[in-house]
Amino acid sequence: MKDLSHHLLDILENSASAGATAACVRASWRGTCLDLEISDNGPGFPARVRDDPTDPFATTRTDRPVGLGLSLLRASAEKTGGGLEFGSDPAGGIRLRASLDLGHPDAQPLGEVEDALCAAMLSWPGLDLEVRIGPDQREVLDTRVVKEQLDGVQIGAPQVQVFLRGLLRAELAPLYEWAAAVPWNGGVSPGKGGRA
Amino acid sequence: MKNLDELRGIRDEVRKALEMRAEGQRARIVVGMGTCGIAAGARETMLAFVEALTAEAITDVAITATGCAGFCDQEPLVDVEVRGEPVVRYGHVNAAGARRIVREHIVAGKKVEALALG
Numbered sequence: 001m002k003d004l005s006h007h008l009l010d011i012l013e014n015s016a017s018a019g020a021t022a023a024c025v026r027a028s029w030r031g032t033c034l035d036l037e038i039s040d041n042g043p044g045f046p047a048r049v050r051d052d053p054t055d056p057f058a059t060t061r062t063d064r065p066v067g068l069g070l071s072l073l074r075a076s077a078e079k080t081g082g083g084l085e086f087g088s089d090p091a092g093g094i095r096l097r098a099s100l101d102l103g104h105p106d107a108q109p110l111g112e113v114e115d116a117l118c119a120a121m122l123s124w125p126g127l128d129l130e131v132r133i134g135p136d137q138r139e140v141l142d143t144r145v146v147k148e149q150l151d152g153v154q155i156g157a158p159q160v161q162v163f164l165r166g167l168l169r170a171e172l173a174p175l176y177e178w179a180a181a182v183p184w185n186g187g188v189s190p191g192k193g194g195r196a
Numbered sequence: 197m198k199n200l201d202e203l204r205g206i207r208d209e210v211r212k213a214l215e216m217r218a219e220g221q222r223a224r225i226v227v228g229m230g231t232c233g234i235a236a237g238a239r240e241t242m243l244a245f246v247e248a249l250t251a252e253a254i255t256d257v258a259i260t261a262t263g264c265a266g267f268c269d270q271e272p273l274v275d276v277e278v279r280g281e282p283v284v285r286y287g288h289v290n291a292a293g294a295r296r297i298v299r300e301h302i303v304a305g306k307k308v309e310a311l312a313l314g
Binding site for chain 2: 149
């Protein structure tokens with residue numbers, strides 16, 4: 001994955017394909033370290049992969065015996081001196097926390113988080129997303145509220161997504177401002193988010 | 197969340213456009229959004245479709261996603277399903293490819309041979 005926002009999209013894909021109908025993303029930071037916590041209301045990790053969900057050879061895939069998503073995220077976190085932790089959500093789904101030091105020379109850039117969220121809304125409209133950021137865990141997105149406003153119009157309608165992308169980019173500003181101030185980071189602000 | 201007043205305006209526009217077409221969706225664009233697709237740039241491809249459809253003011257084409265189809269080396273994979281026509285599968289579709297597919301296949305009705313698989 002070229003940046004962290006692509007990992008986020010990949011984890012949300014796991015939630016959606018496991019049958020979750022809601023996922024919560026929380027980003028918080030301290031110093032140069034970012035904590036990214038993702039939880040969902042899906043069935044949780046099945047017994048087969050529970051021992052080590054990041055083992056690429058323990059996968060829920062049925063078409064082939066290798067799954068790479070979580071192992072790639074773990075590698076990205078560990079190479080910055082951070083890691084990936086798993087827990088279970090009270091609601092029964094998964095809860096995972098990636099801790100990354102964005103000041104580490106091997107850290108990936110943050111990338112465009114709003115693009116990951118828009119792609120998730122387009123790809124899995126049935127997966128409700130709640131996103132909170134910062135020390136005060138301010139809510140930047142709640143698709144349930146958006147859907148209420150849309151009153152039957154699809155959240156994936158291109159015109160709706162163009163609007164939400166702009167809105168989210170503005171709402172995520174505190175995260176981008178923090179990341180941009182971290183020394184040694186591959187480029188984090190919207191529009192130049194990574195080594196494309 | 198804030199600024200949702202504007203969203204209600206967009207909702208009304210989309211709804212009006214939908215009501216003007218009794219026959220429903222003209223086409224569906226399906227982007228491979230598994231780990232392989234995402235790593236190959238499927239997210240950028242999908243958002244390029246969003247932008248291109250919006251720029252052409254097209255409201256009767258749906259964008260959706262599917263998982264890994266097993267042709268990971270051809271990702272980003274895109275299936276274009278125009279109603280009444282066979283599905284066309286495209287491979288290695290980047291943002292420029294997405295814009296081309298909208299222009300040539302969706303608008304002009306002509307399959308983009310250079311990107312089509314099989």
